[in-house]
Amino acid sequence: MKELQGASGLILNEPLLWEKGKKGRCGFSMPRRDVVPSPVDEGLAGDGPDFPDLSEVDVVRHYTRLSQWNFGVDAGMYPLGSCTMKYNPKVNEREASLPGFAGAHPLLPPELSQGALELMYRLEQYLAGITGMDAVTLQPSAGAHGELTGMLLIRAYHKSRGSHRSKIIVPDTAHGTNPASAALCDFHPVAVKSGEDGIIPAEAIAAIMDEDTAGIMITNPNTLGLFEDNIREIAEIVHSKGGLVYGDGANMNAVMGIVQMGKIGFDVMHLNLHKTFSTPHGGGGPGSGPVCVKNTLKPFLPVPRIIKEGDRYTLSGDFPETIGKLQAFYGNFGVMIKACSYIMSMGSEGLKRASQLAVLNANYIKENLKDSLYLPYDRPCMHECVFSDKFQEGEKITTLDMAKRLMDYGFHPPTIYFPLVVHGAMMIEPTETESKEDIDCFIAALKAIVAEAGKDPDLLKMAPTRPKLRRLDETAAARKPCLAG
Amino acid sequence: MRYLPHTEEDISSMLHAVGAEDMDDLFSMIPGNCKMEGDLNLPEALTEWELNTLMHGLSKKIAVSPEYKIFMGAGSYNHYIPESVSYLLGRSEFSTAYTPYQPEISQGTLQAIYEYQTLVTRLLGMEVANASMYDGASALAEAILMAARVAKRKKVALSGVIHPYYRDVVRTYLEPGDYEIVELPSLGNGRTDISGVAGMDDLAAVVIQSPNFFGCIEDLRLTGEIAHKSGSFFVLSFTEPLAYGLFKNPGCQGADIVCGEGQSLGIPQSFGGPGLGMFACRMKHVRDMPGRLVGKTTDMDGRPGFVLTLATREQHIRREKAKSNICTNNSLCALASSMYMASVGGTGIRELACLNYDKAEYLKRGLREAGFRISFDSPTFNEFVVEFGEDFNDTYKKLLEQGIVAGIPIATWYPELSGHYLLCATETMDREDMDALIKEVRS
Numbered sequence: 001m002k003e004l005q006g007a008s009g010l011i012l013n014e015p016l017l018w019e020k021g022k023k024g025r026c027g028f029s030m031p032r033r034d035v036v037p038s039p040v041d042e043g044l045a046g047d048g049p050d051f052p053d054l055s056e057v058d059v060v061r062h063y064t065r066l067s068q069w070n071f072g073v074d075a076g077m078y079p080l081g082s083c084t085m086k087y088n089p090k091v092n093e094r095e096a097s098l099p100g101f102a103g104a105h106p107l108l109p110p111e112l113s114q115g116a117l118e119l120m121y122r123l124e125q126y127l128a129g130i131t132g133m134d135a136v137t138l139q140p141s142a143g144a145h146g147e148l149t150g151m152l153l154i155r156a157y158h159k160s161r162g163s164h165r166s167k168i169i170v171p172d173t174a175h176g177t178n179p180a181s182a183a184l185c186d187f188h189p190v191a192v193k194s195g196e197d198g199i200i201p202a203e204a205i206a207a208i209m210d211e212d213t214a215g216i217m218i219t220n221p222n223t224l225g226l227f228e229d230n231i232r233e234i235a236e237i238v239h240s241k242g243g244l245v246y247g248d249g250a251n252m253n254a255v256m257g258i259v260q261m262g263k264i265g266f267d268v269m270h271l272n273l274h275k276t277f278s279t280p281h282g283g284g285g286p287g288s289g290p291v292c293v294k295n296t297l298k299p300f301l302p303v304p305r306i307i308k309e310g311d312r313y314t315l316s317g318d319f320p321e322t323i324g325k326l327q328a329f330y331g332n333f334g335v336m337i338k339a340c341s342y343i344m345s346m347g348s349e350g351l352k353r354a355s356q357l358a359v360l361n362a363n364y365i366k367e368n369l370k371d372s373l374y375l376p377y378d379r380p381c382m383h384e385c386v387f388s389d390k391f392q393e394g395e396k397i398t399t400l401d402m403a404k405r406l407m408d409y410g411f412h413p414p415t416i417y418f419p420l421v422v423h424g425a426m427m428i429e430p431t432e433t434e435s436k437e438d439i440d441c442f443i444a445a446l447k448a449i450v451a452e453a454g455k456d457p458d459l460l461k462m463a464p465t466r467p468k469l470r471r472l473d474e475t476a477a478a479r480k481p482c483l484a485g
Numbered sequence: 486m487r488y489l490p491h492t493e494e495d496i497s498s499m500l501h502a503v504g505a506e507d508m509d510d511l512f513s514m515i516p517g518n519c520k521m522e523g524d525l526n527l528p529e530a531l532t533e534w535e536l537n538t539l540m541h542g543l544s545k546k547i548a549v550s551p552e553y554k555i556f557m558g559a560g561s562y563n564h565y566i567p568e569s570v571s572y573l574l575g576r577s578e579f580s581t582a583y584t585p586y587q588p589e590i591s592q593g594t595l596q597a598i599y600e601y602q603t604l605v606t607r608l609l610g611m612e613v614a615n616a617s618m619y620d621g622a623s624a625l626a627e628a629i630l631m632a633a634r635v636a637k638r639k640k641v642a643l644s645g646v647i648h649p650y651y652r653d654v655v656r657t658y659l660e661p662g663d664y665e666i667v668e669l670p671s672l673g674n675g676r677t678d679i680s681g682v683a684g685m686d687d688l689a690a691v692v693i694q695s696p697n698f699f700g701c702i703e704d705l706r707l708t709g710e711i712a713h714k715s716g717s718f719f720v721l722s723f724t725e726p727l728a729y730g731l732f733k734n735p736g737c738q739g740a741d742i743v744c745g746e747g748q749s750l751g752i753p754q755s756f757g758g759p760g761l762g763m764f765a766c767r768m769k770h771v772r773d774m775p776g777r778l779v780g781k782t783t784d785m786d787g788r789p790g791f792v793l794t795l796a797t798r799e800q801h802i803r804r805e806k807a808k809s810n811i812c813t814n815n816s817l818c819a820l821a822s823s824m825y826m827a828s829v830g831g832t833g834i835r836e837l838a839c840l841n842y843d844k845a846e847y848l849k850r851g852l853r854e855a856g857f858r859i860s861f862d863s864p865t866f867n868e869f870v871v872e873f874g875e876d877f878n879d880t881y882k883k884l885l886e887q888g889i890v891a892g893i894p895i896a897t898w899y900p901e902l903s904g905h906y907l908l909c910a911t912e913t914m915d916r917e918d919m920d921a922l923i924k925e926v927r928s
Contacts, residue, residue, distance in 0.1 A: 014596075016596070016599075016600060016603075017600045017603075017604075017823075017827050018600075018603070021830070023831075023832065024832060025830065026828075026829070026830050026832060026833040027567065027569065027827065027828035027829070027830065027833075028565075028567055028828045028829045028830070028833050028837070029565075029567065030833065030836060030837065030840075031565065031840065031912045031913070033840060033843075034915060034916040035843045035844055035846075035847040035916055036843065036847075037839065037843050038842065038843050038846035038847070040731065040839075040842065040864070041702075041864045044702055044732050044733060044864055045731060045732060045733065046729070046731070046732055046733035046734055046737070048729075048730050048731065048831060048834060048835035048838070049604075049607045049608040049729065049730065049734070049831060049834060050607050050831060051604060051607060051608075051826055051827070051829075051830050051831035051834060052827065052830060052831065053830040053831055053832050053833070054827055054828070054830055056567070056569050056828065058827075059569060059573070059824060059827050059828050060569055060572075060573060062827070063573040063576070063579075063597070063824060064573070064576070066592075066593040066596055066597055067573075067576040067578035067579050067593050068578065068593065069590075069591075069592035069593040069596075070578040070579060070582050070590065070591055070592070070593035070594055071578070071582060071587075071590040071591070072577050072578045072579070072580065072581035072582040073577075073581040073582075074577035074578070074581045075577075075578065075581075078581075078583065080583055083583055085583060086488075087488055088577075088580070088581050089488060091533050091536060091537070093575070093580075094537070095536070095537075095540040095544075096755075097571070097753075098540060098541065098544040099544070099549055100543075100544030100545055100546070100547040100549055101540075101543075101544045101547065101755065101756070102753035102754070102755050103547075103549035103550060103563070103753065103754060104547045104548075104549060104754060104755065104756040105549075105555055105557050105561055105563070105754055105756075105890075106560075106561050106754070106756050106757030106758075107557055107559055107561070107893055108547070108548055108555075108557070108890070109885065109890075111885070112547065112548035112553070112885065112890070113546075113547050113548070113756070114546040114547070115542075115543035115544055115545065115546030115547040116543075116547050116756045118543055118546070119543050126527055129525050129526035129527055130525055130527070132521070141619035141620065141623070141758070141759070141813075141815075142619065142811075142812065142813040143812065143813075144810045144811060144812040144813065145619060145623070145811075147810065148810055152657065152660070152661070155661055176812070177810050177812045180809070180810035181810040183810075184658075184661070184809075184810055185661045186661040186662055186663075227514055227515050229514060229515065229516055229519075231519065232516065232518060232519065255515075256525070257521055257524070257525050258512055258515065258520065258521055259515060259519050259520060259521060260519070260520065260521040260522070263518070263519060263521075264519045278488075280577075280580045280581050280817075281581070281582065281583045281584070282579070282580050282582075282815075282816050282817030282818075282820075283579055283580070283582045283583070283584065283585065283591075283594040283598075283816040283817060283820065284583070284584035284585065284594070284616070284777070284813055284814050284815075284816035284817075285617075285619075285759075285813040285814050285815040285816045285817065285818070286619075286758075286759030286813075286815040286816075286817060286818055287813055302657075323657055323660075324653050324654070324656055324657035324660070325622070325650060325653040325654045325657055326623065326654060326657060327619060327620055327622060327623060327654065327757075327758060328560055328620050328621060328622035328623075328648070328650045328651060328654065328746065328757065328758075328760070329560075329561070329650070329756070329757025329758055330756065330757055330758065331757075331758055332758040332759040333755050333756035333757060333758050333759075334753070334755040334756075334758065334759050335758075335759060337540070341536055341540065343527065344528065344530070344531050344536055344539070345486075345488075345530060345531055345533070345536055346486065346488075346530055347527055347528070347529055347530025347531075348524040348525035348526075348527045348530075349524070349530065350486045350489075350530050351525060351527075352524075352525070353486065353489060354486075354488075354489065356508045356511065357489055357491055357496075359511050359512070360491075360496065360499050360500065360503070360505075360508070360511060361499075363503040363505070363511060364499045364502055364503055366503075367502055367503045367504070368502070379514070380503075380511065380513070380514055403587070404589070407587070407589055407590055412583075412587065412590065413587055432488075432489055432491075433488055433489065433490065434490070435490035435491065435495070436490075436491065436495040436498070436499060462785075464589050464590075467589040467590045467592075468589070468592055469588070469589050469592060469784040469788055469790045470589065470784045470785040470786055470788075471589065471784060471785050472588045472589070472782050472783070472784045472790050472791075472792045473782045473783055473784070473785075474588075474782065474792050474794065476782050476783070477780040477781065477782035477792050477794040478780070478794050478795055478796075478797075481771065481778070481780050481794060481795060482780055482781040482782075483599075483602055483613050483614075483771070483778055483779070483780050483781075483794075484599075484602050484603040484606045484612075484613060484614065485599070485600075485603045485781075
């Protein structure tokens, strides 16, 4: 085993922006004034905002120091379950910042924006190919935005058939955003429990699916990292009562080139370009959440849509049954460039290989840790595995303590306390871009932490000690919110 | 493949460790009738160098400044972005991190977002701002939903000179919820006619945009008074936040919720996205606000630090009772805007805003002198509507061939304004470029 990577180093303090600088400094090269000043209506003119004045050096030092308090994928393994923190290729950043892309005005006439339209058209085709669905909209800005789009599509579909359905089935293994997205569309979410094996039993769906239910929202692979192997039967039950199946594709990284989503009964699904297709998470965004549909839902897709006529691309808003617009323009184009670059670099074989290795890495972790940590669902997993703190209960050590201690060892903690169906859950998703050596190191770190829990639990309770700050008081932050300085 | 580190030796030892024969064995639980047959329908994988060539080719098939002189705004603005901002934003400690759920190792993102929230409150004159949303249009839709939730009313008065695409997004979000949208007409001076609001009952919100789609600065104080008299929220939208470097901020004029697009503040136009949904309100409504928030606190040793807070409003705790389904902020875009605001500074932003104003006024004067009517006489910031006339289309096309985009014809959205064009001139437009446009349209 290699030396563990957590270590202490010099950390520089840095005040808040407005505690720095001096009036009269400026970090911006003011463009030459080649026009005369014009009078401004006195009733409308204000004083301007109270921003600090900083030099370019002040700004560069400030953000460089702040960045050093952060942990990113480029620093090390970031095994956040359900988030697919894979490596973000650098060439993709280069492509997105090409002047022609970065400087493109969204309302350019089509003859002046063919390159942008072609790229979006290509990406739509690729995503349709990867999922086996019929049509794609790139407009949603994130996964939850894609869910909202999907729910609006289902609503529009039922409405076009003269029916209004009030309920939607959401299993307990669904992402937290699913019920909120459904509620925004005036659907009442009906919860359904997964079985003892972590899989939704088809009978449970048959028992509640009726003609007032618009459909089901199903995450597959689910948030336990398991493949819903009753999916086709469930889809048939839902379809037989006139409902539709929404697939949350957040976990697509497990099944590229392996499962054909178009074949398993999904009518509509979203993808997360910032998970499966390697675009960086940016500390919480921007993402992109394209929605793929079967032909039945195509008439309702958001506008404008990209149309190809011969070699020419145009935008068309002429779809009378459309749900409308979700974003001011066409979606997060800058993110699409990166995802498109990734897909073109990987090709069919590369994407399939990525999914295979993601699943291999997760199973390898599961097998190596299941004697140290409690594994509630002991069966082959997909791209992530879920443990809990049950073995540590005697020592009064929680998942949170182990997660915090992992930081001292130089790893980002996994997702914790999710999914809700596992008490004290620790959800580990290594992704395919972690090498065997790094995964071995991670396994060794968790084993060491489990050993510490038995011998010296205080080490865990006091953790972390190596980052810039120790555990923060979240209760105080919420009780007396201080949200601006 | 260079992103996949596994050697054949690694793979076989790992397969052995998990008790699988081969890769296919890992997927044996997947029913046969769910499996993908054959290869994915994708082109052959490209090398890094082939990809560069292909992307370069596509990017050249888009008209951008400085080769083209593009007098377009309408929700996407060309402003200079300091190299220091792009450079700092490229630091992968920021870009390759996730949402800061583990605050001990995310203080960089957290402090930066706290600073962003603060700068936004100062720019807009509001008490609290969230960590940002998708874009200006979806932020507006969320603002209206929030107002309706708090007011417990379903009727909204929406100005007809809010960006047409923003109104489209609002309609999409509101469609399932049984809301009533009343569209307010515009006056001859380009501002919203809010006189009708006085007679409306049960209004949740009066919603306007300033500068509005025609570039005109609205009368915020009057709108606020009328909205509050009817017991409704005054929601203000914007697409050009730089205007508040020069004009009075919305907070000091009675706005209850202020939201809009922050692209102007250091974010590339990038064909319309990603942008930055800025969102601010009064402190008394903070618990009804959508989106993430960063708050100040202390660690176990009493040192100051930052955490995500008031999460009980959010979907992962409240599920279907959440205030919104939003689970993201456009964090990196918020960071870009903070870096930009910090670089330009308080003194600088005023100077830069004045320069934008003066450039557009210069263009306006030139076009007026060339014999064209400026469609609306209300004050504007860096864009305005001019009447080039019904027969201008041929000239417009001719100019496109010369590399000049003479604004945006607005008859698409306002049929009664056929022959009227929305023109924008920011600090990036040189006097010679404006002189060239004036000369060309005159001839």
